[in-house]
Amino acid sequence: MHLAYPAVLSALLFCTGLYGVLARRNAILVLMSVELMLNAVNLNLVAFDVWLSRTAEDTLHSGQALTLFTIAIAAAEIGIGLAIVLAVHRNRGTADIDRLRDTAEGHESPAADGPDSDTPATGTAAEKAEASA
Amino acid sequence: MTLAQAPHGFLSPTGVEIAFLLVGLVTFGAALVTVTTRQLVHAALWLVVTLGGLAVEYLLLTAEFIAWVQVLIYVGSVVVLLLFGLMLTKAPIGRSPDADSGNRWAALTVAVAAAAALVWVVVDAFRATWIDLDGPAAGSTEATGASLFQNWVLPFEALSVLLLAALVGAIVLSRRAKAESSSPPMNSRAATKSSRTVTESSLPVPDSRENPAEQEGTR
Numbered sequence: 209m210h211l212a213y214p215a216v217l218s219a220l221l222f223c224t225g226l227y228g229v230l231a232r233r234n235a236i237l238v239l240m241s242v243e244l245m246l247n248a249v250n251l252n253l254v255a256f257d258v259w260l261s262r263t264a265e266d267t268l269h270s271g272q273a274l275t276l277f278t279i280a281i282a283a284a285e286i287g288i289g290l291a292i293v294l295a296v297h298r299n300r301g302t303a304d305i306d307r308l309r310d311t312a313e314g315h316e317s318p319a320a321d322g323p324d325s326d327t328p329a330t331g332t333a334a335e336k337a338e339a340s341a
Numbered sequence: 342m343t344l345a346q347a348p349h350g351f352l353s354p355t356g357v358e359i360a361f362l363l364v365g366l367v368t369f370g371a372a373l374v375t376v377t378t379r380q381l382v383h384a385a386l387w388l389v390v391t392l393g394g395l396a397v398e399y400l401l402l403t404a405e406f407i408a409w410v411q412v413l414i415y416v417g418s419v420v421v422l423l424l425f426g427l428m429l430t431k432a433p434i435g436r437s438p439d440a441d442s443g444n445r446w447a448a449l450t451v452a453v454a455a456a457a458a459l460v461w462v463v464v465d466a467f468r469a470t471w472i473d474l475d476g477p478a479a480g481s482t483e484a485t486g487a488s489l490f491q492n493w494v495l496p497f498e499a500l501s502v503l504l505l506a507a508l509v510g511a512i513v514l515s516r517r518a519k520a521e522s523s524s525p526p527m528n529s530r531a532a533t534k535s536s537r538t539v540t541e542s543s544l545p546v547p548d549s550r551e552n553p554a555e556q557e558g559t560r
Contacts, residue, residue: 209358211470214402215463217365221372221391223456228376230448231441236426237381240388243419244372247395250411254404255472258480262473269488272480273496275407276489279414280500284507286419290426291514297430298517306442 214255222248235293235303239286246282250275357474361401368394379440381432385423392416402472404480 221244228241257271297303354362371390378384392415399408478484489497 209355209361209402209472209474211467211472212464213358213361213365214398215467216460217369217398219459219463220369220456221395223452223459224369224372224376226455227448227452230451231445232376233439233442234381234432236423236430236432237376237384237440239426240384240423241376243388243415244375244391247392247415250407251395251398254399254402254407254480258402258404258474259470259472261479262476267488268492269480269485270493272404272407272485273489273493275404276410276485277496277500279407279410280504283414283419284504286422287507287511288514290422291511293426294429294515303430303432304439 211255211259214251218248218252218255221245221251233304233306235296235305236290238305239289239293242289243282243286246278250278253278357401361398364394364397364401368398377441379436379438381427381437381440382424382434385420385427388423389416389420392420399480402480403474403478404485405478406482406485407480 225241225244225248228244229238232238232241253271253275257266257269257275260266260271261269293303296308300308302308368391371387371394375384375387375391378387392411396408396411396416399405399411
């Protein structure tokens with residue numbers, strides 16, 4: 209098999225995941241796109257491991273071992289990521305990453321009430337009301 | 342590895358290459374639908390098609406153990422976790438018009454530029470390289486297991502510790518903090534918790550959001 213086939217497919221999948229990470233608004237959809245990028249890396253690792261095991265007489269199988277490690281780390285990452293997203297959703301009532309602007313600079317919208325903890329209660333109540341609506 | 346490998350023809354693909362190309366087209370198409378669809382649950386289901394297609398690609402590359410691990414972990418658990426996450430964050434069923442943020446054209450530009458650069462570089466670098474798929478499988482369970490437990494034992498054990506840490510961390514993060522008043526507040530929203538009790542009496546709306554979250558916490 210020509211090595212360009214898996215390499216090109218992997219590059220295309222990675223860029224698809226890149227588009228998803230940059231363009232999606234829901235945090236869980238962003239996590240799905242991260243999974244796509246990790247899978248593209250896995251395909252690359254497997255293809256090059258199969259190639260090197262014949263061409264270079266490689267008996268270490270480092271590509272496949274790294275693929276297994278990547279899969280395990282991706283599973284851990286998705287667990288932690290979903291826990292964080294659920295905690296944010298519980299505190300804010302939304303999982304839209306466009307609206308989590310507390311640490312952003314230069315976006316002093318009234319909905320993002322920054323690190324100042326002495327925000328008037330009416331502001332937070334209005335934000336919660338529109339978040340739950 | 343060199344240009345002198347004559348028996349491979351670039352314009353006469355083998356059966357494995359044709360199968361790889363077809364499954365690759367399905368995989369790439371499903372990935373595109375995953376990142377562009379406006380229905381959130383459908384995105385997770387198209388992700389299943391993408392990951393299953395990648396498992397078939399691993400089988401075509403004779404890496405059978407990786408293929409089954411992919412099916413078990415990704416299709417079996419990661420997608421289920423994502424669906425649970427969509428359910429718990431009350432994702433809208435059906436078409437949600439704000440699934441894409443406002444900078445999608447910039448994202449499209451970046452992604453297309455990165456794809457063009459990567460494909461160009463990869464094709465130019467591996468134009469005359471062929472994978473030899475004949476003979477014993479390079480990724481059979483025996484070969485993978487032998488290399489994993491002969492050469493990669495220490496990273497494997499470290500990985501089990503990492504998985505344990507991730508498990509404990511996920512539990513700690515998703516558990517509703519019982520001593521919210523004693524611990525220092527993590528963000529500004531928690532800092533206004535004392536004022537929330539005042540506003541809940543005046544506003545009936547935040548109750549509808551607070552109650553399901555408490556039910557999740559006690560579960």
